[in-house]
Amino acid sequence: MRARPGAACAALLAAALLAGCGGGGDHDEQSTAAANPPAQPLEDLVRLSGNIPRVRDADFARPTAAYRRYVDGELRSMQGEIAALSAAVAAGDMAAAQRAWLAADERYESIGAAYGAFGDLDAAINGGSGGLPGGVRSPDFTGLHRVELALWGHGSTAEAAPFVARLDRDVAALRRAVPTIEIEPLEYVLRGHEVLEGSLDLQLSGRESPWSGAALRALRGNLQGTEVVLGTLRPLIARRSHVVAERSEASLAALGRALRRLEGDGGSLPRWDRTPERARTEIAGLTAAAAEQLAYVPEVIDPRPPPARKSAIGAVAAE
Amino acid sequence: MRARRRELLLGGAAMGAGAALGRIPGLGSGAAVAAGAAAPAEGELAESFAFDGAHQAGILTPRQRRAIFASFDAIAPARAELADGLRTLSERARALCTGYDALLGAPGEGPTPDSGVLGNTVSPDALTVTIGFGAALFDDRYGLAARRPRGLREMPAFPDDDLHAAESHGDVIVQLCANTDETLLHALRDLSRATRGVLGPRWKVEGFLPSPDRESGAGRNLLGFKDGTANPDTGNEATMGELVWTGREEPAWARGGTYQVVRIIRNRVEFWDRVSRGEQELMIGRDKARGAPLGRAAERDDPDYGADPQGRRIPLDAHIRLARPRTEATEGSQILRRGYNYSRGIDEADQLDMGLVFVAFQRDIARQFEAVQKRLAGEPLVDYVVPTGGGYFFLPPGARDSQDWVGSGLFI
Numbered sequence: 001m002r003a004r005p006g007a008a009c010a011a012l013l014a015a016a017l018l019a020g021c022g023g024g025g026d027h028d029e030q031s032t033a034a035a036n037p038p039a040q041p042l043e044d045l046v047r048l049s050g051n052i053p054r055v056r057d058a059d060f061a062r063p064t065a066a067y068r069r070y071v072d073g074e075l076r077s078m079q080g081e082i083a084a085l086s087a088a089v090a091a092g093d094m095a096a097a098q099r100a101w102l103a104a105d106e107r108y109e110s111i112g113a114a115y116g117a118f119g120d121l122d123a124a125i126n127g128g129s130g131g132l133p134g135g136v137r138s139p140d141f142t143g144l145h146r147v148e149l150a151l152w153g154h155g156s157t158a159e160a161a162p163f164v165a166r167l168d169r170d171v172a173a174l175r176r177a178v179p180t181i182e183i184e185p186l187e188y189v190l191r192g193h194e195v196l197e198g199s200l201d202l203q204l205s206g207r208e209s210p211w212s213g214a215a216l217r218a219l220r221g222n223l224q225g226t227e228v229v230l231g232t233l234r235p236l237i238a239r240r241s242h243v244v245a246e247r248s249e250a251s252l253a254a255l256g257r258a259l260r261r262l263e264g265d266g267g268s269l270p271r272w273d274r275t276p277e278r279a280r281t282e283i284a285g286l287t288a289a290a291a292e293q294l295a296y297v298p299e300v301i302d303p304r305p306p307p308a309r310k311s312a313i314g315a316v317a318a319e
Numbered sequence: 320m321r322a323r324r325r326e327l328l329l330g331g332a333a334m335g336a337g338a339a340l341g342r343i344p345g346l347g348s349g350a351a352v353a354a355g356a357a358a359p360a361e362g363e364l365a366e367s368f369a370f371d372g373a374h375q376a377g378i379l380t381p382r383q384r385r386a387i388f389a390s391f392d393a394i395a396p397a398r399a400e401l402a403d404g405l406r407t408l409s410e411r412a413r414a415l416c417t418g419y420d421a422l423l424g425a426p427g428e429g430p431t432p433d434s435g436v437l438g439n440t441v442s443p444d445a446l447t448v449t450i451g452f453g454a455a456l457f458d459d460r461y462g463l464a465a466r467r468p469r470g471l472r473e474m475p476a477f478p479d480d481d482l483h484a485a486e487s488h489g490d491v492i493v494q495l496c497a498n499t500d501e502t503l504l505h506a507l508r509d510l511s512r513a514t515r516g517v518l519g520p521r522w523k524v525e526g527f528l529p530s531p532d533r534e535s536g537a538g539r540n541l542l543g544f545k546d547g548t549a550n551p552d553t554g555n556e557a558t559m560g561e562l563v564w565t566g567r568e569e570p571a572w573a574r575g576g577t578y579q580v581v582r583i584i585r586n587r588v589e590f591w592d593r594v595s596r597g598e599q600e601l602m603i604g605r606d607k608a609r610g611a612p613l614g615r616a617a618e619r620d621d622p623d624y625g626a627d628p629q630g631r632r633i634p635l636d637a638h639i640r641l642a643r644p645r646t647e648a649t650e651g652s653q654i655l656r657r658g659y660n661y662s663r664g665i666d667e668a669d670q671l672d673m674g675l676v677f678v679a680f681q682r683d684i685a686r687q688f689e690a691v692q693k694r695l696a697g698e699p700l701v702d703y704v705v706p707t708g709g710g711y712f713f714l715p716p717g718a719r720d721s722q723d724w725v726g727s728g729l730f731i
Contacts, residue, residue: 037422037432038411038513251516254396277484277521281392285519289394292515299429 039292042299046241055236055302060185063232067188068178070228071111075175078107082168085147089157089164097157102217105144105209109221110228112195117181121174125167128208142166145208152211189233189301192248193294195226196287204284206272213271219287220259220269226294227252236301244296251290258286363498367443370413372717373575374564375725377449378657378680379553383496386526386659387503388581388676389511390453390489390710391518398461402730404517405450408493409724411513412448415441415506434512436505444502448510449494450725451579451712456490466729468565468573470683474580474711477692479701486522486583486708494579494678500525522708524583526659526676536610536618541586541660541673542703544603545610548618549643551653562687563655563680572728575716577680580654580688581709583661586674591703602699604637612639621645641694652690654679674704684711 081104088096108126118125125143132138136149142163150160199222202208203215230237230248237245262269262279272280368376395401421433421441433441457467476482493510495503503525511520529538540546551558560566565576591599596607604622605612612622614632622633624645633640643653657680662673681687715726 038509039430039432041422041424041432042429254516278392281519281521282394285392285394286516288519289516292512295430299427303427 042296042303045243045296046300052240057185059236060188063236064183064185064188066232067229068181068183072175072178074107074111075171075178078104078171079168079175081107082164082171086164086168089161092157094151094155094157097160098151098212101144101147101151102212102214105148105212105214106217106221108144109203109218110225112191112198112222112225117183118174121170121177124170125174128202130207143170148209148211148214186298186302188229189298192226192229192233192297193291195222195229196291196294198222199287200284200291204272204280204287209272213273215272216259216262216269216275216283219283223252223255223259226290227256230294230297233297233301237297241296241300244293244300247293248290248297251286251293255283255286255290258282364442364444365418366445366498367416367418368445368447370409370416370448370718371720371723374577375447375449375714375717376416377447377494377496378563378577378655378714379559380447382528382657382659383445383447383498384528384530385497385500385503386676387493387495387507387523388526388678389493389495389507389523390521391491391493391514392521393456393461393490393517394519395461395517398463398730400517401461404514405491405726406724407513408450408510408518409718409726411510412450412506412725413718413721415509416443416446416448418443434505434508436501436508441505442502444497444499446495446497446502446506448506449496449714451492451494451714452726452729453489453492453710453712455488463729466570466572468576468578468713469569470578470685471711471713474709477706478696480706482709483707486524488710489521489712491518492579492581492710492712524661524663524676524708526661528659540675541588541662542591542599542603544599544605544607545618546675547656547658548610549639550656553655559655561651561682562653563682565682568683572731573713573715577682577714578684578688579712579714580677580679580681580684581712582675582677582706583708584675584677585672585705585707587670587703587705588673589670594703601634602638602703604633604639613637636698638695638698638700641698642691644694649690649694652687654681654687654691677706677709680714 081100085097085100085104088094088100123140123143126145127141127143128145129136129138129141132140135141136146144167146163147160147167150156150163199219203218203222206213206215209215209218230252234245237248258279259269262275262283264270275283368380370376393401393404395404419441421435421437421439422431423433423435423439424431452471454467454471454473457463457471473488474482493507495506497503497506507523511518531538537545537547537550551562553559563577565574565578567574569576600607600613609616610618611620612633614627615622622639622645624633624640627633629635630637630640635641643649656678658678659676660673661676662671664672666672679688715728718724718727
């Protein structure tokens with residue numbers, strides 16, 4: 001087991017939030033998969049009897065506050081990892097630089113549920129080159145993946161140095177902004193499955209980290225972040241459906257076990273592009289299965305149509 | 320093909336209670352039945368094949384125009400979850416093959432249970448869902464090693480193959496066939512969603528047939544030659560028992576099933592199109608325009624190799640002659656082919672990636688497909704065709720009734 005402050009923090013946080021929420025409530029909901037249809041109608045999953053008060057925005061105050069503290073803690077850890085990256089790059093130590101980069105990238109992936117609120121800073125820290133004119137040569141291609149290109153693609157710590165410095169400044173700016181970032185409640189509940197949708201779209205497709213092959217590391221970060229979000233929301237989920245809460249947790253636990261089976265010394269994970277076919281199918285399949293369960297979370301919490309999506313309006317500007 | 324299916328439909332109507340047909344011995348699940356009240360569709364959309372029966376549909380049943388072959392790996396944590404997932408697979412397949420009103424929910428009710436791809440009504444559209452297992456399913460993960468069908472092993476790479484891991488083998492194969500692409504894609508999404516967490520997608524390939532209105536006889540492959548003319552007679556019960564259905568040589572749960580060989584065979588079509596007609600015909604053994612064996616008049620004429628022992632008319636290494644020499648000793652190696660053409664992208668050299676999804680059903684892979692394959696090794700045609708994927712699968716007998724499911728015998 002790796003000694004990772006973030007993971008410990010996530011577990012503690014979830015435990016703290018769950019305290020006071022009765023775990024063994026009445027299980028009158030259906031608990032086996034229905035023959036028809038392929039996905040269950042929501043009404044089969046939620047408690048139909050009893051008066052359950054409608055969710056209010058105030059109900060999200062504790063979850064989002066807890067999540068905000070979690071993000072701050074993760075960014076603090078990431079600053080330490082970037083300091084190590086910076087030192088390794090200055091010393092020309094490629095192996096140490098790559099280790100530090102992997103830790104920092106996984107760390108950033110663990111706060112995925114807040115990306116929508118990070119705006120331009122997210123693009124500066126974690127943006128890809130795909131949407132930029134000129135691709136990897138664009139001056140706007142900065143951040144983690146520009147450093148990744150330098151370290152793995154070009155084998156150069158010197159090339160990485162200025163981008164590491166810029167990354168350090170951007171993460172510091174983001175951390176300063178965290179206390180005032182607006183976390184829209186009804187968007188927050190959507191992040192429950194959208195983080196893993198992002199894992200499938202960006203990580204397991206090999207798109208986001210083509211040079212390092214770090215998709216499994218990123219997925220582990222995404223999984224941790226999802227578990228934290230779900231932990232903060234569990235009381236709101238469980239008052240209408242223990243089934244959805246339990247199935248979601250079970251599907252995330254199954255994915256976590258599959259990831260741990262691939263872990264080597266010190267929590268290392270193989271490159272995604274060198275992971276055996278069968279293991280790839282299992283990881284992708286369990287990620288999709290978890291997303292499938294989590295897709296019920298938003299409407300279980302609040303059966304109102306979701307709000308119109310916010311783009312980067314009101315988000316923090318990059319330096 | 321369509322004409323044959325129409326005949327079956329008429330036959331079904333003439334015999335009355337269509338639903339019972341699926342259980343008449345000999346007809347098996349091959350009988351087409353009239354659509355039930357659940358599917359207010361008309362014409363081809365209303366065509367349906369019974370999911371349940373002594374044998375699975377999609378084997379002897381006439382080929383529908385479109386197909387998807389989807390291979391999955393089992394990712395269930397344990398045997399009970401695997402069994403649940405396979406039961407769900409059959410339950411969903413049965414519903415899709417019958418037709419129903421799509422459940423589209425309402426805003427505020429979460430994701431819609433149905434994808435909505437087919438609108439408000441899911442019509443059967445002649446869908447068949449045929450389920451099989453690869454040798455890997457019988458490894459040590461689920462305690463099924465002792466239940467492995469006698470003749471099932473992983474497809475080996477043959478000398479002329481270029482197999483890619485990303486489109487080869489798999490624990491579970493699902494063959495979907497229907498009249499239209501949208502029916503297939505709806506079914507694939509539905510079945511995948513229902514088994515998420517149990518079956519992880521491994522590879523898929525989509526196939527199509529030429530329009531049956533184009534010409535009589537067998538359809539053409541993408542080499543431009545008639546393909547499938549020499550198939551055994553699916554209407555002959557004794558022949559099917561000998562060549563297709565497993566019997567007492569298998570454990571009890573596996574009798575009445577069949578072995579499926581799937582081979583994704585890329586055709587180097589640009590190269591082929593630059594080869595003279597004469598050379599092509601000598602490699603295949605048939606006249607390109609009429610489809611007749613060389614020196615004969617009609618597609619279905621006997622090539623009469625006895626009268627041509629030196630191979631002056633049809634070379635000894637021509638594809639059709641090696642594949643089926645028509646000697647007493649080799650007739651037992653006949654296979655039932657049910658393949659489809661495929662076409663997908665463009666390769667690194669900007670060459671079209673298209674060819675044949677070769678599909679063969681047989682009672683014994685070693686005695687039949689592999690015997691044919693050994694005879695074909697090194698044939699002149701190998702310069703133009705490259706097998707890149709596929710696998711060997713065992714297809715269990717059909718589900719007995721609506722409470723049963725394909726593969727249930729494995730878990731008893």
